[in-house]
Amino acid sequence: MATRRDLMLTAAAFAASPVVSWAAAPGGLPAKAKPLPLSSVRLSPSPYATAVEANRAYLLQLSPDRLLHNFMTFAGLPAKGELYGGWEGDTIAGHTLGHYLSALVVMYEQTGDAECKRRADYIVAELARAQAKRGTGYVGALQRKRKDGKVVDGEEIFGEVMKGDIRSGGFDLNGSWSPLYTVHKVFAGLLDVHQAWGNQQALQVAIGLAGYFERVFAALDDAQMQTLLGCEYGGLNESYAELYARTGDKRWLAVAERIYDRKVLDPLVAQRDELANIHANTQVPKLIGLGRLYELTGKPQDADAARFFWRTVTQRHSYVIGGNADREYFSAPDTIAAHISEQTCEHCNTYNMLKLTRQLYSWKPDGALFDYYERAHLNHVMAAQNPRTGGFTYMTPLLTGAAREFSNPADDPFWCCVGTGMEAHAKHGESIFWEGEGTLLVNLYIPAEAQWKARGAGLKLETRYPYEPESRLTLSTLAKPGRFTVALRVPAWAGKGVKVSVNGKAFAPKLDGGYALVDRAWKAGDVVAISLPLALRLESAPGDESTVAVLRGPMVLAADLGPVATPWQGVDPAMVGENLLSRFQPVAVEKATYVARGIMRPADLTFVPFYSQYERRSAVYFRRFTEGAWKTEEAAFLAEQAHLKDISARSVDVMHLGEMQPERDHNLTSEISYPVAYRNRNGRDARSGGFFEFDMKVRPGPLILQATYWGEERKRQFDILVDGVKIATQQLQADHPGKFFDVEYPVPEALTQGKTKVRVRFTPPERNTAGPVFGVRLFTAQPAKPVA
Known part of the structure; x- marks a missing residue:
């Protein structure tokens, strides 16, 4: 069927591409590698x-x-x-x-x-x-x-x-x-x-x-x-x-x-994925440290843990741009589609994952490691700095219509991601060229010049990749002609469409471990070129084939939803129909710009490189439907709108938590309580020892207090009181995956009788958190239906 056909076109889909062979290669690639010193590399304009x-x-x-x-x-x-x-x-x-x-x-x-x-x-x-x-x-x-x-x-x-x-x-x-x-x-x-x-x-x-x-x-x-x-x-x-x-x-x-944090590291040593609900960036440096210990002591369990962690995170916990975590925490494996929010992809996580990737690659070169590195470097790291201002993001949001929020260098917040940002954007040349056992490995196609001291060679890499398919490496100088291997990385998504030439003539390289190996006698002035096909492909989110993103080569494309200054108030666009990729029409191929016609709902959209949307709103992930499934989705949407309209008509008062004016209007007071924002909803929580409370209007008759929560909060418990009387104890324990949900609490009429307003309070016991609560509403109970 069509949905399967489009996904089959992504034979090198991200969820499958970083499958690394840790066993020794049969020959060709060096056993180990190290990058050319950063001081030997100078970037060309790009x-x-x-x-x-x-x-x-x-x-x-x-x-x-x-x-x-x-x-x-x-x-x-x-x-x-x-x-x-x-x-x-x-x-x-x-x-x-x-x-x-x-x-x-x-x-x-x-x-x-x-x-x-x-x-x-x-x-x-x-x-x-x-x-x-x-x-x-x-x-x-x-x-x-x-x-x-x-x-x-x-x-x-x-x-x-x-x-x-x-x-x-x-x-x-x-x-x-x-x-x-x-x-x-x-x-x-x-x-x-x-x-x-x-x-x-x-x-x-x-x-x-x-x-x-x-x-x-x-x-x-x-x-x-x-x-x-x-x-x-x-x-x-x-x-x-x-x-x-x-x-x-x-x-x-x-x-x-x-x-050595046993709680986190012991499961990884045992090759168990127990990452769900733990803070992501806290863990990555621990594995880098284990990797360094392996290099010094040779204890295999340290290396095995680092490798298992890398595989697990890149294959089962990462978004299409290479970043990971939602609200800084890992979710359950293969649940990315349920965690597409404005709190995705903390930059520190990717900074450290790239550091870990380099470390693993130095032990045993494998092109799949740099397939991931390239993806995250291009689509996340490059998205996390606004080159106009020099500011950095904390999160790189993937929620449809969300805006990137950059630090202001003139009044810097000095987040952790400002720190990793200032490091990451000082060293874009560090992983282009590697060497090992006399072999030169080209891992990233970024315009640069370099000195390869081992061969007395001057290197010049010219390219407009990933906007154009060809990259040309010139041996500008060479101290002494001689035979050696130049290994050019062939990304897994490139398939069989790769072309290699030497001095303008087609060359049939040996393919090994994700590389085209050009082994020959070289002299100064020789040029080796590689051309990679940049066809569009769809890639599903790990664990959910119905949620897809669009890529062109290594580059994630996003639907352009307009300038940041214009709030996004539309519905999430979806893809409907068959042969979806055939409906993408090029507008400016040199800028990787396309228009998707006839398949987007509610309207056609223009797709552009995601990373470059610094001051624009984007859509990256899309749910895909057949025409029949879309009609069912529309019907469910209309039914939900009718339900919300009914609740709105019966509402007595609504409290928009986390918003300044509504909180003032409702006389909110709090201690150890903080506003939060998640998935385009504002809310508020209260930590251990704290509370938040506010006024709400009431009217005579049976009333219901409704509170909205996110369905995947980590386990917590708190009380809800009306005028000092507890009406409910609420437990949250991630039992409504992937959605917000409402809980209704009947309010005893004795608490509202003769009153025009009441005081609603949320308070947690010790070592707990109340909420976050994403809105509170008081509405009248529906009249009881007459008994037939």
């Missing part, structure tokens, strides 16, 4: 080069002294700049400085900008001053909010931890926000500076910091250590492993191996 330049301007706009503010003042030294706001003004302060150090390093390597190196060295020197003033090895900017509300130097929490006082809900630790995560960012930045140009002061500051936390961890027994590791700690295991690699001191290896 959207990637534009992104780097926008990011360089942003990095140089930041003030090192402002980022150093808390590091200095908490050490008892005068600060030279005011404290930044956003997250840098919160208890997670200091994480940005670590990212900034790493970003300065790769920007220096990518562009040669000496100011980046000067700034990094300056920051290291200032950190060394602060560390020396403290005298304990600790250096940090963390803040801690005490129970009395006073904000102080966050170091004091580690004294409490050493005494066994460990209080955390996963991100908070004794009044500080993910403190070990922040420590890792600073640690990693110091190690990056040391590795890049041998700054020994950076290594010494890192050793001092490592020693401080070695003492903290040594004070804990195994159970206490596991409790501590329940709070996000980034890739701290990787930093300790790397410090061991740099120094040879086995004490750091011992600490690295102890930083």
